[in-house]
Amino acid sequence: MNSSSLSPSILSKLASIVGAEFVLTSNEDRICYAYDGQRVEYLPDAVVRPADAEEISRIMILANDEHFPVVPRGGGTGLSGGSVASSGGIVLDLTRMNRIKEIDLGNLHMVVEPGVITAAIVAEAEKNNLLYPPDPGSVKVSTIGGNVAENAGGLRAGKYGVTRNYLMQLSAIAPTGEHFRSGARTRKCVAGYDLVSLMCGSEGTLGVVTEIALRLVPLPKFRRSMVATFADASTAGCAVSNIMAAGLIPATLEIIDNFTLRTIEDYAHLGLPVDAGALVLAEFDGLAESAVDEEGETGNRVLLESGASGVEFAKDAAERDKIWQARRVALAALSRAKPTSILEDVTVPLPKLSDMIARVERIGRENGIAIGTFGHAGDGNLHPTILTNERDEDEMKRVEVAVSQLIDAALELGGTVSGEHGIGFCKAPFLPREVGVESIEVMQRIKRAMDPNNILNPGKFV
Amino acid sequence: MIPRTIADLDDALSNCMKCGFCKAACPVFIGEETTSPRAKVRLARAVARGDIEMTSGFKAQVDRCLNCRACAAECPSGVEPNKIALSARCAFVDRDGLPLVKRLIFSDVLKYPRLMALGTRAMGLAQYVSAIDLQNNPLRRLLPLVGMRRDKDLPVLGRRSLFSLLPERIEPLGEHKATVAYFPGCATNLIYPEIGVAVVEVLQKLGARVILPHDLVCCSTPVFNSGDIVDARELAQRNLDILSSIDADYVITACGSCGLTISQEWTEVLGLTQAGPIAKKVLDISEFIVKYIPDSVLKPLENTQIVTYHDSCHLRRGMGVYEAPRQLLKAVLGDNFVEMDQADRCCGGGGTFSVYHPELSQIVAETKMNCVRDAGAEIVAAGCPACIMQLRDSLVHRRMSQRAIHTIEIINSALTSDE
Numbered sequence: 001m002n003s004s005s006l007s008p009s010i011l012s013k014l015a016s017i018v019g020a021e022f023v024l025t026s027n028e029d030r031i032c033y034a035y036d037g038q039r040v041e042y043l044p045d046a047v048v049r050p051a052d053a054e055e056i057s058r059i060m061i062l063a064n065d066e067h068f069p070v071v072p073r074g075g076g077t078g079l080s081g082g083s084v085a086s087s088g089g090i091v092l093d094l095t096r097m098n099r100i101k102e103i104d105l106g107n108l109h110m111v112v113e114p115g116v117i118t119a120a121i122v123a124e125a126e127k128n129n130l131l132y133p134p135d136p137g138s139v140k141v142s143t144i145g146g147n148v149a150e151n152a153g154g155l156r157a158g159k160y161g162v163t164r165n166y167l168m169q170l171s172a173i174a175p176t177g178e179h180f181r182s183g184a185r186t187r188k189c190v191a192g193y194d195l196v197s198l199m200c201g202s203e204g205t206l207g208v209v210t211e212i213a214l215r216l217v218p219l220p221k222f223r224r225s226m227v228a229t230f231a232d233a234s235t236a237g238c239a240v241s242n243i244m245a246a247g248l249i250p251a252t253l254e255i256i257d258n259f260t261l262r263t264i265e266d267y268a269h270l271g272l273p274v275d276a277g278a279l280v281l282a283e284f285d286g287l288a289e290s291a292v293d294e295e296g297e298t299g300n301r302v303l304l305e306s307g308a309s310g311v312e313f314a315k316d317a318a319e320r321d322k323i324w325q326a327r328r329v330a331l332a333a334l335s336r337a338k339p340t341s342i343l344e345d346v347t348v349p350l351p352k353l354s355d356m357i358a359r360v361e362r363i364g365r366e367n368g369i370a371i372g373t374f375g376h377a378g379d380g381n382l383h384p385t386i387l388t389n390e391r392d393e394d395e396m397k398r399v400e401v402a403v404s405q406l407i408d409a410a411l412e413l414g415g416t417v418s419g420e421h422g423i424g425f426c427k428a429p430f431l432p433r434e435v436g437v438e439s440i441e442v443m444q445r446i447k448r449a450m451d452p453n454n455i456l457n458p459g460k461f462v
Numbered sequence: 463m464i465p466r467t468i469a470d471l472d473d474a475l476s477n478c479m480k481c482g483f484c485k486a487a488c489p490v491f492i493g494e495e496t497t498s499p500r501a502k503v504r505l506a507r508a509v510a511r512g513d514i515e516m517t518s519g520f521k522a523q524v525d526r527c528l529n530c531r532a533c534a535a536e537c538p539s540g541v542e543p544n545k546i547a548l549s550a551r552c553a554f555v556d557r558d559g560l561p562l563v564k565r566l567i568f569s570d571v572l573k574y575p576r577l578m579a580l581g582t583r584a585m586g587l588a589q590y591v592s593a594i595d596l597q598n599n600p601l602r603r604l605l606p607l608v609g610m611r612r613d614k615d616l617p618v619l620g621r622r623s624l625f626s627l628l629p630e631r632i633e634p635l636g637e638h639k640a641t642v643a644y645f646p647g648c649a650t651n652l653i654y655p656e657i658g659v660a661v662v663e664v665l666q667k668l669g670a671r672v673i674l675p676h677d678l679v680c681c682s683t684p685v686f687n688s689g690d691i692v693d694a695r696e697l698a699q700r701n702l703d704i705l706s707s708i709d710a711d712y713v714i715t716a717c718g719s720c721g722l723t724i725s726q727e728w729t730e731v732l733g734l735t736q737a738g739p740i741a742k743k744v745l746d747i748s749e750f751i752v753k754y755i756p757d758s759v760l761k762p763l764e765n766t767q768i769v770t771y772h773d774s775c776h777l778r779r780g781m782g783v784y785e786a787p788r789q790l791l792k793a794v795l796g797d798n799f800v801e802m803d804q805a806d807r808c809c810g811g812g813g814t815f816s817v818y819h820p821e822l823s824q825i826v827a828e829t830k831m832n833c834v835r836d837a838g839a840e841i842v843a844a845g846c847p848a849c850i851m852q853l854r855d856s857l858v859h860r861r862m863s864q865r866a867i868h869t870i871e872i873i874n875s876a877l878t879s880d881e
Contacts, residue, residue, distance in 0.1 A: 028519035032495045033495055076495055093495070115493075138481070332538035332540075341479060
């Protein structure tokens with residue numbers, strides 16, 4: 001085990017900024033901050049847990065003076081390595097900054113610190129009959145700061161959009177320590193460069209967000225859930241884009257392939273039709289019952305016309321729960337089937353969804369590896385999940401090949417390497433394939449302008 | 463039997479995909495990653511793979527677990543961080559032995575129930591002599607010296623134990639319908655005998671002949687939870703011999719921890735494969751009532767206080783008892799039964815946890831107390847005396863007026879005899 005490479009004098013300066021108890025340097029502590037939700041780990045030299053923006057500013061100034069990397073971290077649930085200190089330095093744990101500061105019912109906004117758990121924001125909004133829509137799978141444990149840094153999506157993105165669509169205003173600390181702010185607590189704002197959008201999805205490479213004003217929407221009162229059975233996944237994929245073409249926007253539109261379906265059934269015994277090629281789960285929501293019912297009926301018709309062998313509606317909350325139970329346990333079921341599961345995040349334009357599903361199946365077959373596919377079909381966002389064993393070296397080599405092929409397939413179909421998990425270091429090698437070296441060069445110029453000493457989260461995609 | 467060395471855990475440790483979902487469930491996770499179940503699993507893996515030694519830092523993390531099972535229930539991959547922490551505790555005891563106080567209690571005192579009864583009576587006498595008013599006693603200034611808060615709610619000791627109050631065989635009132643062995647557990651026998659009396663009265667009213675062997679010893683929960691498998695096995699074996707000699711239809715428990723330990727942990731943790739037949743007979747008192755009660759016998763209580771129900775972790779996530787106590791409370795209380803938010807969140811007791819981590823135990827209790835308060839309840843009922851001890855202490859600490867009692871005490875008052 002390597003010991004910390006930060007000098008005692010730097011550590012004591014850090015301690016004087018945040019307090020000694022909030023600088024963690026033991027091997028045990030560093031191991032606990034070496035990981036996020038993906039497999040590759042790097043030990044940080046220390047963990048620093050600031051209490052406010054001013055402390056973060058002083059840490060950034062010190063880091064520039066002493067030249068050590070700073071890696072911001074929230075819940076540590078990311079899936080691309082964004083919060084892992086791949087170039088050493090300190091992990092900046094923002095979870096002490098966890099206050100909900102304000103909710104404004106007249107302006108429909110909430111002001112929060114970056115360390116608030118996203119589910120707490122959703123709960124606070126609901127208490128006031130409002131909705132904060134982005135709901136990544138990790139919503140109960142990820143922080144809003146991490147969601148902003150990764151531009152997190154979730155199950156409701158097809159209708160409601162992603163984290164970026166709910167940001168009104170951000171306060172942040174620049175990599176060189178200055179406080180800055182962008183956006184306004186207004187419905188519209190075109191004052192200068194849109195730094196809010198630049199910060200969102202920048203994966204902690206351009207600044208540390210210290211305060212966020214979030215936009216809220218009215219809480220939908222009515223829901224209509226249904227599940228459709230298809231003979232094969234490609235037909236199901238076509239049905240998804242037919243739904244969109246019919247002018248419908250379901251709040252949630254998910255797909256589960258046959259492999260995943262069987263794995264779920266083995267695990268949870270829900271009485272699912274294991275012979276089906278794929279299931280499509282849809283939910284319409286809204287403020288008026290008649291409108292939601294009408295959308296549900298049209299959805300039903302389109303699914304049947306698209307080749308569904310059957311569509312079942314949820315008659316009450318219990319049946320609705322049963323429909324979504326299958327989707328909720330998908331990851332659990334898959335991850336129990338083998339010791340290691342690798343969750344991919346390819347996303348394609350909706351009309352290409354069917355092709356992408358077929359390609360995933362072929363890639364799995366040709367490489368002799370098990371891939372279960374489920375995902376946010378309504379966003380064209382699939383999560384092909386590779387089931388493997390990280391201690392089987394031969395198979396892991398084939399997994400690497402398959403991942404690369406999956407990404408190539410998505411790009412050929414006009415899609416992207418990552419819909420919502422981010423690039424970090426995991427997907428960094430694939431980024432030039434998607435955006436080209438020229439775009440990478442532009443990103444690097446922005447990075448250099450903001451962070452001349454390459455202090456903030458170095459070694460990631462840029 | 464659970465692995466007693468970290469190296470043997472390697473497969474279980476590999477299954478953790480580090481998603482962190484356990485953090486949402488863990489009551490002792492307080493923001494710093496090191497306090498999460500995921501961190502315990504990851505540290506155990508570092509030890510298993512030789513990255514670090516079994517250090518005191520690692521020990522501090524694995525000791526910091528209530529074994530409430532919430533992490534295991536939440537884990538998508540089927541990892542049981544609580545069991546991993548338990549294995550690590552066993553490995554530490556195997557390497558370092560037990561601290562003196564635990565060694566004395568686990569190796570000696572717990573094996574002699576009459577000595578324990580005498581001990582609690584002696585402590586009761588000391589309580590009596592030192593001053594009758596326990597809450598305002600000047601001697602409380604000494605409590606911090608043994609790691610307790612000055613306002614710790616100390617149960618009134620020194621009353622007669624359940625075993626001295628009741629004979630070993632109690633006949634049913636009315637027609638004999640079943641014969642049951644009742645395993646009361648230490649807390650009920652020595653500290654809250656009134657719970658045991660209520661259990662036996664209920665059993666009698668439902669037509670059960672109750673066998674209450676006076677030589678039963680501790681079920682072994684606190685012993686193996688401290689990592690002491692050797693003494694735990696001895697206690698479990700002794701109980702097992704006694705229970706196996708009784709021709710009973712059921713082994714009744716009214717304590718989540720005793721019930722879970724007999725029905726599952728004697729086999730799964732301690733590896734007593736011969737415990738199977740007894741394990742299958744274990745039934746929580748609430749489930750026995752639901753199974754045996756004739757429809758007309760429970761009479762709704764009039765003008766009761768507002769009651770909410772706290773799920774003992776070991777009842778809810780261990781034994782899977784959820785519906786029965788609610789069904790009974792609703793039948794008896796009607797609208798005066800209210801659900802609280804997060805009813806199945808741990809109260810922070812965790813057996814000896816509240817003694818060794820008094821501050822953290824109260825941080826955990828804070829959530830529970832807020833939920834009790836928000837539910838508008840005047841009484842919080844629970845199915846486990848260990849929870850009741852923690853709930854009472856937490857209520858006293860906050861000067862709250864609510865009372866904590868065992869579910870069975872309410873049910874007993876609403877149960878008329880079948881005669």
